[in-house]
Amino acid sequence: MTAESIRVRGLVQGVGFRPTVWRLARACGLRGDVRNDGEGVLIRVRGSAAGDDAGVSGFLKRLYEECPPLARIDSVERRPIADPQGLADLAQQQDFVILESAATAVHTGIVADAATCAACVAEIRDPADRRHRYPFTNCTHCGPRLSIVAGIPYDRARTSMSAFPMCPDCAAEYKDPADRRFHAQPNACPVCGPGVWLQDAAGQPLDPVVLGVEDAIAAASRFLADGRILAIKGIGGFHLACDATNPDAVAELRRRKRRYAKPLALMARDLEVIRGYCRVTGQDAALLSAPAAPILLLDRLDSGGTDRVETSADDAVAPDGFRCALPDLESGHPGLEDGFRCAPPILRCRGAPPWPLAPDVAPGQTTLGVMLPYSPIHHLLLADWDRPLVMTSGNLSEEPQCIDNADALGRLGQLADILLLHDRAILNRVDDSVVRVMAGEARLLRRARGYAPAPLALPPGFEAAPPLLALGGELKNTFCLIRDAQAILSQHLGDLEDAKTAREYERTLALYLDLFQVVPEALVVDLHPDYRSSLIGRDRAARDGVPLIGVQHHHAHLASTLADNGWPLDAGPVLGILLDGLGYGSDGTLWGGEFLLGDYLDFQRVAHLKPVAMPGGTRAILEPWRNLYAHLESAGGWAAWRARFAGLEPIERLDAKPLGILKTLIARGLNAPLSSSAGRLFDAVAAALDVGGEVLTYEGQAAIALESLAAVAMDRVGDGDGYPFARSIVPTGEILDPAPLWDALLADISRGRPPEEIAAAFHVGLATALGTLARDLARRHEISTVALSGGVFQNRLLLESVARRLEADGLRVLLQRQVPANDGGLSLGQAAVAAARVLSNDSVD
The missing domain is CATH 3.30.70.100 (Alpha-Beta Plaits)
Incomplete structure (x- = not known):
């Protein structure tokens, strides 16, 4: 035998x-x-x-x-x-x-939450099925995982479903190996599982029968059609939802949420609805329909759903007792039964183009962030909608998303008119993931629901890496555990500048350490002395008596790209181009436009953007005009530019600012730190073109606006038409100086060149300068591979332009895919650097 x-x-x-x-x-x-x-x-x-x-x-x-x-x-x-x-x-x-599960030392992983599978969707739509319209239908192929788990092995007793004993029918499915619900831990039905209900912002329940509909979700759909704002408890947290084609509702949601400019995510019933507003390739369709069901950034159609055709009431299609309201009809507004107003209709009429999105959904953007329904609640809610809903995180701007009913009543009661609640506890907050297709592949901009906490295999050479904990950065934070030659990244946790987010960070950190039974032998932090993650790391290292390893911010970006691409530990150095807002440099200054020659163990700074002052410190991050003034001052002096371009609009706008104070700050080095930040250069160009806002309300706002403007005209600006940069050699390496671009840019403004062409010329010039310098450095140092990382490389125009130039010069280009190029991927790089140092017996701090 x-x-x-x-x-x-x-x-x-x-x-x-x-x-x-x-x-x-x-x-x-x-x-x-x-x-x-x-x-x-x-x-x-x-x-x-x-x-x-x-x-x-x-x-x-x-x-x-x-x-x-x-x-x-x-x-x-x-x-x-x-x-x-x-x-x-x-x-x-x-x-x-x-056999029953055995409780042994944990070395396995937890699967990410997965979108509802086709079989479960069919059941909730089937009037003859016992799960018809049941909003918690799931099986082993779909449903919540990380959001409800409290421990490993992943059994029902270690999830929030332990509060719901299964009925005989569900228990029979659960015990039958031939059934697709065999040991589906969240398995439930209307008899034994969680329930859903509606209540108003004051906490009073709303009876669907009184409202004339069959259940709470149908009533929620009617409230949305009536222009109301809903708070909806989903899988990993709450959303705030409204009709994306109702300008008043969207504007009111922005006002209440205090999210004044950042684009709002959309959810649409199916691909057909999305195609009415966006270009959707086969690759896009596959990403939207995958189990991860992320928010996908898609190009808006040129028409953007801005045109409507008139039709007649006879052409209206309105199921389930709804009458189709046609705003274009002079005969008046038919409305809906039971006193509900429909504006615009839930289903558009046959042959009509999409109803236009409210202007405030994504002002000034050429892209939309769209996702498909990923839970039964969403499928049921959107069943009759031929236009998208806004589906944005349930919180005030920059706060963590609500996950608890009581917390939602306290925090969202002022934001939503109605709350759609349920009684399945969300144990772990999991935001929606965000993906963008760039350079032919899907690349994560935010790694959360659907992806985290699936472990990533470390590259060859890291097999003996000890257990480590890397605590990430300050913005877009994630942390990373190293265990069994794998990297376990947390879901996106947000910006630790917010106290509530910081508390959630520490809670999630404790959960992961317990969940995966990791006892770190070293802790890893960013070099910035004031990052909250670094402070937490230093305190924990002192308390637990373990070594602390500091990793420079841009070295971590470089190592993150290497690890993401499976670059072996002993494969040698690459050239990294690392562009972001800023990071604490190893020389104590602020970096952000770096060329690093390095591997996991070490790096050398071989070139960088010319450092320019940030007058006002953090105020310069929020007010782009400060960066424009600083760049002009650095590039020959404000007085000379003011004299040469007197009367030019950007010069006039700056002249109205308190520039004397800024000049003094820069001259005396008071609260005006020098920074080689590429992000601040984008801000300065955006300020010159007056796009992105006078005062920014979210990170990258001006740069995103500049990219959107440039996207309109990239095909009109040739490779040789970009604005010039200068190069010079200094003791610390080579300097890439943007000073020459300002003369060309301001001259183009004075000649009346379209702003979109000016934005495109900036992108082309920067990509050309970066590519040329990288080619020369690679040849000088005999390097054949270049890695691109940092939040600025979320800009598709720049990423694709630089990568194309490098590849044309015969260089291999490494781009991030599994983790974000922004600070959401920082913890992976920190962990890889620390593991390499420990394996090589390098000293730690």
Whole structure:
């Protein structure tokens, strides 16, 4: 008798892996058992004949080929069973069975929350199904995971579903290996599971029967059609929702939320609705429809749904008792029954183009952030909507998203008219992920729901890396655990400048350490002395008596790109172009436009943008005009520019500012730190063109506006038409100086060149300067690979332009894909640098 123990590691719990093993083992004529434990899945099998290995090998081949959709096999280890007791146990097995989970040391992962699968959607739409319109329908192929889990192994008792004992029907599904709900931990139905209800902002319940509809979700849809703002409890937190085509509702949502300019995310019923507003490629459609169901940034259609055709009431299509209201009809507004007003209609009329989005959805943007429904609540809510809903995070601007009913009543009661609540506890806040297709591939801008906390395999050479904890940066924070040659990144946690976010950060950190049973042998922090994550790291290191490793901000960006691309530990250095808002440099100054020659262990700063003052310090981050003045002052002096371009609009705007104070700050070096920041250069150009706002309300606002403006005219500006940059050699390396661009840019403004062409010429000039300098540095240092990272490279125009130029020069280009190029990927780079130093026995701080 052949007998083997097969250890499977990876994302193999809570995804229907054991029933797949059960089904395939029986099909291959094997006997034995399978169970979950802390390391993953343990399979014991015996073949049908002595010495017969073909059955086991065929079983494993099929297991790889027919792996469940949410599972990921990282490794399979086969060992013969030789001990007498093990052989005796297997000899008694007359079939293949599934055993209860074993509580052992944790070495497995948790699967991310997954969008509702097609089979579950079909059930909630089927009037004959017992889960018809049940908003918590799920199976092993979909539903909540991280958001409801409290421990590993991932069993119901360790989730928030432990509060809901299963009814006999659900229990039978749960126990049947042939059922797709076998050990689906959130399994439930209307008889035994969580419920959903409506209440107003004062906490008073609203009865759907009184409202004349069948349930709370149908009533919520009517309230949205009536122009109301709803707070909706979802999988990983609350959303604030309203009709995206209702200008008054969208404007009011912005006012209440205090989110005055940042684009609002949209959710649409299906791809057909999205195609009415955006260009959707096959790749886009696959990303939107994938289990991760992220927010995807898509190009708006030129028409943008701005045109409507008149039609007649006879052409109206309005199911479920709704009358179609046609605002273009002179005959008046038909309205809806039960006193609800419909403006515009829930379903557009046959043949009509999309209803125009409210101007405040994404002002000045050429892209829209759109997602498809990813929970039964969303599918039911949007079933009758032929236009998008705004679906933005349920919080005040920059605060963490609400996850608790009581907290939502306290914090969202002032923001929403109605709350759609349920009683399944959200144990872990998980925001929506954001993806953008750039340079032909999907690249994460925010890694959260659908992706976190799926571990990332560390590159070759890191197999012996000890357990580590990297605490990330200050903005767009994530932290990273190193364990078993894998990196476990937290979901996006937000900006730690906010006290509530910082408290949530510490709570989530404690949860992950417990969940994955990691005891870090070293802690890793950014060099910035005042980052809250660094302060937490220093306190924890002192308290726990473990070493503290400091990693320079842009070195972490570089290492993050290397790790994301599987760059081996001993593969040698690359040239990194790291562009962002700012990071604390190893020389104590502020960096942000860097060329680093380095690997995981170390780096050398070989070039950078010319440092320019930030008059007012953090005020310069919020007020782009300060950066414009500082750049002009640095590029020949404000007085000379004022004399040469007297009367020019940007000069006149600056002349009305308190420039004398700024000049004094710069001259005396008071609260005007020098910075090589690429982000501040974008701000200065945006200020010259008067785009992005006088005072910024969110990070990157001016740069995003500048990119949107340039996108309109990139095809009208040739590669040789970009604005010039200068280069010079200094003791610290080579300087890339933007001073020459200002003469060309201001001259173009004076000649009346369209602003979009000026923005495009800036992008082309910067990409050309970066590519040329990188090519020369690579040749000088005999480097063949260039890595691009930093938040500025979320700009698709710049990223693709620089990458194209580098590849044309024969250089290999590494771009980030699995983790963000912004500070959301910083913790991975910190962890990789620290692991490399520990493995090489480098000293730590």
